[in-house]
Amino acid sequence: MGTTFALVSQKGGVGKSTVGVNLCYSLARRGWKVILVDADIQGGVGFSLTEKAKNAVGYYDLLTDERICDREELASAVIETNLPGLGLLTRGSREALDRILADPESGWATFERINALNKLINELDYDLVIYDTPTGINRVTMAISRSAEWMLAPQRPESLCLRSLPQILRMIAAARSGQPDHEGPKLAGFILSISDPDDPSNLEDQREFRDLLPVELVFETVIPEHRDFREASRVGVPVGMLRERPSPSSLIFDQLAAELESKANLYDETEHEAGNLNDYARLVD
Numbered sequence: 001m002g003t004t005f006a007l008v009s010q011k012g013g014v015g016k017s018t019v020g021v022n023l024c025y026s027l028a029r030r031g032w033k034v035i036l037v038d039a040d041i042q043g044g045v046g047f048s049l050t051e052k053a054k055n056a057v058g059y060y061d062l063l064t065d066e067r068i069c070d071r072e073e074l075a076s077a078v079i080e081t082n083l084p085g086l087g088l089l090t091r092g093s094r095e096a097l098d099r100i101l102a103d104p105e106s107g108w109a110t111f112e113r114i115n116a117l118n119k120l121i122n123e124l125d126y127d128l129v130i131y132d133t134p135t136g137i138n139r140v141t142m143a144i145s146r147s148a149e150w151m152l153a154p155q156r157p158e159s160l161c162l163r164s165l166p167q168i169l170r171m172i173a174a175a176r177s178g179q180p181d182h183e184g185p186k187l188a189g190f191i192l193s194i195s196d197p198d199d200p201s202n203l204e205d206q207r208e209f210r211d212l213l214p215v216e217l218v219f220e221t222v223i224p225e226h227r228d229f230r231e232a233s234r235v236g237v238p239v240g241m242l243r244e245r246p247s248p249s250s251l252i253f254d255q256l257a258a259e260l261e262s263k264a265n266l267y268d269e270t271e272h273e274a275g276n277l278n279d280y281a282r283l284v285d
Contacts, residue, residue, distance in 0.1 A: 002035070002053065002126045003264060004118075006148040006185065010168040012135045014156045015193035018229055020132040021045050022250070026257040027128060028086035032266075035078065035087040035126040039144055041101070041134045043091030049081045049238070050243075058092025059117075064099045068116045069234035075124060082241075100140070116144035128266075137171050143173040145185055150264055154191045154223075157205040165212065188263045189216070191256065193223035220264075221256040224249070 011018045017040060024036045038045045038129035039059050046058070057077045057225055062069050069077075079088045091097065124130050131148060133141040151172055155161050192209065197204045210218050225227075228249040232239040240250040261267060 001122050002033075002124070003127045003150070003266060004122050004129045004148040005150045005152055005188065005264075006131045006133055006141075006145040007152050007154065008133050008141060008145060008168070008171070009125075009135050010137065010164045011161070013194075014154045014161065015223060015229075016040075016135065016154045017042070017045050017132055018221060018233065019152075019154045019191055019193055019253075019256075020130060021049065022229075022232075022238050022240065022253040023260070024086060024128075024130055025049075025083060025240050026250075026253040027260075028241070030254070030257055031085070032127045033085045033087075033125065034128045034130065035089060035121070035124060037089045037129065038091045039134065039140065040091065040132045041097065043097075044233075045132050046079075046088055046090035048235045049086070049088050052079050056090045056092070057068055058090035058096075060096040060100065061092035063113060063117055064096045068113065069120070071120055071123070074120050076182060087124075089121065101177075111139075111143040111146065114140065115147045118144065118147040131240055137167065142171070142175055144214050145172075148185045151175065151185045152188050152191060152260075153180070154193045155209070156194050156201060157192045157209050159205060162205060162209060162212075165209075173200070178254045187217060188252075188260060189219045191219045191221070191223065194225045195222050196225050216263075219256065221252065221259050221261055223252055223256070235267065 007016050007020050020036060024034045026033045036045060036049070037059055037278070056079055062074065062077065077089060079090065081085075081088055118131075131144050133144050153168060153172070155165075155168075167187065172187055190209070190213065192247055195206060206222065226249045228239050228242060228247055232242045240246050240253070242250070
């Protein structure tokens with residue numbers, strides 16, 4: 001069974017999907033077998049990895065099927081990208097997504113159904129499973145987070161995101177609570193993204209963000225605002241594939257991947273000690 005991560009954000013525009021695509025690409029280049037599960041409503045990460053994503057059976061198709069698929073059906077829905085070791089489960093059809101959006105309280109998006117599907121995904125032949133979840137605090141994001149082992153939270157270092165920090169910390173605390181069969185996800189950390197290194201106020205917001213949280217809850221690697229990321233998104237490729245020779249901007253995600261390996265003890269088979277269930281909630285009391 002692979003180690004599982006949920007990418008979460010309380011608001012849009014923080015670079016969550018950009019981090020997801022490029023982090024998975026860097027992890028695969030470092031030798032891990034990785035599957036990226038596109039559960040975001042926008043469905044953008046699939047198109048950044050392969051043109052096959054457009055008409056593929058995906059996550060929400062499988063979730064809204066009358067019965068949960070078996071392992072063989074799930075494996076046939078996974079798309080292998082051009083990078084060996086990197087697989088993709090797309091968002092799926094708009095029709096399937098609309099079934100959930102039309103009635104968020106419907107039985108399609110129950111924790112039990114999402115947990116059952118995610119358990120099958122987690123048992124596929126991958127070392128790492130990374131879910132790009134819908135933005136905000138909602139039933140699907142909470143269910144995916146509760147079924148994961150780790151949470152990653154990209155956050156833009158600016159005043160508006162600083163003000164929303166209590167909400168996402170409470171969401172993380174809620175995802176950890178009330179787990180009948182396991183201790184709940186651990187927070188690998190916040191990833192500061194879309195940061196302008198030439199803006200003094202942005203650097204001040206970074207310092208303020210780090211001062212608010214324990215040092216181990218914020219990644220050292222900062223994802224800068226860079227034209228390469230916008231260009232890669234426009235072309236529909238990870239930034240590492242934008243040019244024949246990797247640009248310095250793409251190496252940022254190699255640093256992030258190395259830091260994640262350390263934070264999540266990916267090379268260590270010993271059990272990682274989790275914090276108290278109320279650790280994250282207490283930070284905003």
